[in-house]
Amino acid sequence: MREYKYEERSVGKILEDKANTIGEKVYLLHGDMKITYKEINAGANSVANSLLRLGIKKGHKVCVIMTNSVEYFHTWFALAKIGAVMVPINIALKGSLLRHIIQNSDASVVIVDRDLVDRVAFIQEEIKKVKTIIIVPDYSEKEVGFTSDFALTKFVQLRDGSTENPSTDVHFHDPMSILYTSGTTGPSKGAILSHCYHYAVPNRERQFLRYQEDSVVYSCLPLFHANASMAALGTMVAEGTFAMGKRFSLTTFWDEIRSYQVTHTNVLGSIFALLARQPRKEDDANNPLKVMNAVPWLPEFEEFEKRFDLKLITMYGLTETGIPVVAPFEEKIRPRTCGKPLQAYDVRIFDDYDVECGPNTTGEIVVRGKEPYGMMDSYYNMPEATVKVSRNLWFHTGDFGYRDQDGYFYFVDRKKDALRRSGENISSFEVEGVINSHPKILESAVFAVPSELGEDEVKTAIVLKPGEKMTPEELISFCNDRMAYFAVPRYVEFKESLPKTPTSRVEKYKLREEGVTKDTWDRVKAGIKLKR
Numbered sequence: 001m002r003e004y005k006y007e008e009r010s011v012g013k014i015l016e017d018k019a020n021t022i023g024e025k026v027y028l029l030h031g032d033m034k035i036t037y038k039e040i041n042a043g044a045n046s047v048a049n050s051l052l053r054l055g056i057k058k059g060h061k062v063c064v065i066m067t068n069s070v071e072y073f074h075t076w077f078a079l080a081k082i083g084a085v086m087v088p089i090n091i092a093l094k095g096s097l098l099r100h101i102i103q104n105s106d107a108s109v110v111i112v113d114r115d116l117v118d119r120v121a122f123i124q125e126e127i128k129k130v131k132t133i134i135i136v137p138d139y140s141e142k143e144v145g146f147t148s149d150f151a152l153t154k155f156v157q158l159r160d161g162s163t164e165n166p167s168t169d170v171h172f173h174d175p176m177s178i179l180y181t182s183g184t185t186g187p188s189k190g191a192i193l194s195h196c197y198h199y200a201v202p203n204r205e206r207q208f209l210r211y212q213e214d215s216v217v218y219s220c221l222p223l224f225h226a227n228a229s230m231a232a233l234g235t236m237v238a239e240g241t242f243a244m245g246k247r248f249s250l251t252t253f254w255d256e257i258r259s260y261q262v263t264h265t266n267v268l269g270s271i272f273a274l275l276a277r278q279p280r281k282e283d284d285a286n287n288p289l290k291v292m293n294a295v296p297w298l299p300e301f302e303e304f305e306k307r308f309d310l311k312l313i314t315m316y317g318l319t320e321t322g323i324p325v326v327a328p329f330e331e332k333i334r335p336r337t338c339g340k341p342l343q344a345y346d347v348r349i350f351d352d353y354d355v356e357c358g359p360n361t362t363g364e365i366v367v368r369g370k371e372p373y374g375m376m377d378s379y380y381n382m383p384e385a386t387v388k389v390s391r392n393l394w395f396h397t398g399d400f401g402y403r404d405q406d407g408y409f410y411f412v413d414r415k416k417d418a419l420r421r422s423g424e425n426i427s428s429f430e431v432e433g434v435i436n437s438h439p440k441i442l443e444s445a446v447f448a449v450p451s452e453l454g455e456d457e458v459k460t461a462i463v464l465k466p467g468e469k470m471t472p473e474e475l476i477s478f479c480n481d482r483m484a485y486f487a488v489p490r491y492v493e494f495k496e497s498l499p500k501t502p503t504s505r506v507e508k509y510k511l512r513e514e515g516v517t518k519d520t521w522d523r524v525k526a527g528i529k530l531k532r
Contacts (some may be wrong), residue, residue, distance in 0.1 A: 001239045010195040012081035015041050016165050029243040042163040044077035050161035058083030061107040065089045065116050068244050070224050073137050083170040086177045092502050095529040099123045102222035104381050112219050121145040141516035172196040176443050178380050179319055189322045190380035197375035201322035203285035211238035218262040220245030223501045225320045231266050239263050257289055266293040270504045276300040285309040296411050297336050321367045337408040344371050354392045365401040366394040419448040419456040424486045434482045440468040445498050445506045449515050450476045459491035472521040485530045493520045
């Protein structure tokens with residue numbers, strides 16, 4: 001594999017180089033399909049040249065609403081080749097949230113799966129900047145409900161474009177994508193990410209996770225999410241093979257790992273927890289996986305490594321900063337730590353007034369890049385939000401953490417998920433860790449609900465393992481023995497499932513909106529006294 005100089009750091013040029021040098025090697029595995037670097041490049045070229053023919057060119061914003069597919073890859077790389085700015089959209093969005101991203105991004109084109117086109121049709125009168133809609137793979141007139149004057153195109157028609165590399169002027173500093181945040185604390189913000197970012201960040205992931213030419217990197221997460229897309233690009237830089245799952249399935253995860261002969265995978269902490277809490281099987285260790293990257297660190301790590309005979313690694317970073325920013329360097333990871341800052345970043349802990357905190361003092365994690373275009377440029381069309389998050393020339397992550405005397409960093413909680421009760425700060429992440437260690441519990445979410453005395457009360461939503469039963473009193477007793485009294489939940493509610501995003505993150509804002517319901521058990525009303 002080779003390192004690319006700055007002017008070579010555009011994704012289209014990198015793909016073209018791989019097609020020319022290792023073209024016959026398989027880049028993408030998906031179901032029964034095996035697609036080479038040369039074939040991916042040719043397919044992207046066809047789509048790119050067809051888009052140019054439609055008048056779509058450098059700088060145009062293109063919203064992409066698609067599930068994981070080969071067409072997604074062709075679209076992604078085609079837009080990169082012509083310098084258009086891709087705006088990948090969470091396929092769960094609809095209504096006002098979908099409209100906000102399409103409008104805020106100034107998109108003139110929407111490329112959408114046929115099964116999702118009704119969501120675009122629903123808001124068609126509110127997205128007047130859009131001129132062209134491309135439907136994947138095709139459509140019949142009765143399937144689309146557009147009354148507005150859009151130019152409609154079938155994606156299959158884009159495949160007849162020339163397979164020659166398009167002649168375009170794309171540079172490392174040009175924007176390649178606008179990736180929107182989840183927007184749980186306000187309107188979603190679009191991080192402008194350059195071509196250089198899309199090389200530098202995956203290249204650091206490749207180095208840190210040790211992707212090699214013979215690596216098979218698997219992701220079942222959606223490609224509109226940075227986790228999966230950076231893994232796919234990191235695989236390309238390493239000249240390995242990327243195995244694409246359709247979505248996460250607890251019942252088929254290990255089957256896919258074995259069938260694709262996967263060596264590396266990235267999962268979110270919520271997925272890791274579900275995998276770790278499944279019943280043991282005799283053949284758990286009989287798998288090809290060498291490295292699993294899971295964020296954040298969880299107490300089950302060491303046991304999981306032994307059970308599945310693999311190396312578990314954790315790290316820290318965000319879409320805006322790139323991932324990873326902080327990562328462990330040793331073979332044996334210190335418990336709970338994210339590691340130390342990578343060479344490309346300066347990372348500190350600040351108090352509320354941007355004064356640096358000393359060791360073992362919790363504050364906000366802030367980041368500053370040391371390399372050009374290695375972090376987001378800004379939030380698109382949101383200058384106030386950009387200034388706020390970048391005050392005093394540091395990117396403010398919105399995460400609480402601390403560093404120890406040896407320079408290792410530790411994640412504590414999202415600022416918006418932290419709680420304050422009886423004058424004490426509570427980490428929802430740490431309380432969930434205790435609750436999830438109960439053998440009857442599959443997963444939980446801890447969040448704040450208003451207190452009649454001001455500050456917060458602690459509520460937990462619990463999902464039990466299949467066939468298990470538990471009383472709220474049993475949970476409270478378990479917690480009281482294992483955490484500070486002020487962190488023990490007052491409210492408990494058992495649920496069939498937790499609301500989640502397509503990337504399996506718990507949507508705590510929905511739980512906070514529910515608050516205390518008729519199904520919520522109240523420790524105070526039950527008359528239970530805590531041991532202090």
